[in-house]
Amino acid sequence: MREPCPSRRFAADRTLGRLAKWLRLLGADVLCDPSLDAAQLLRRARAEERTLLTRDKRLRTADDAYYVASNDFRAQLRDVMARFPLDSRPAMLSRCSRCNGELRKADRDAVRRRVPPFVYASQNEFGACDRCGHIYWNATHPERILRELNAVLSGGRPGRGLERPSEE
């Protein structure tokens, strides 16, 4: 069996949307398109040399797919990170978690009308998704999210409200 592709390129089946989102937050390139059926997704994954992450037991033995056993996204994330260690630091916040587009540095003045005034006033660096145009800044992923993520990855207590960071 050949070594799985060491790069951070995955394709996730449609049941793994939440996992895909978190992997993107870690900088991985994750194709996850609910409009693709299983066969189409597998074809795309192979053509683009992506490791397919799947809950489909029939693909358990395929050497370019990785069967994700758990139903719980926290366990899935731990599982995938253990199997495909990502040095996430450099790549973190380089991908749009919504659409997998790449974030590019955006001119501060150009985003002025597109972010809340307090954000404009308090942030110097902005990124814009080159696909959907969503604007990101450092505080978009506040420390609490990163703490939750660390807890997930270290097998700590599951956190609540992982995707709703603004309750504090």
Ligand SMILES: [Zn+2]
């Ligand atoms: Zn986007």
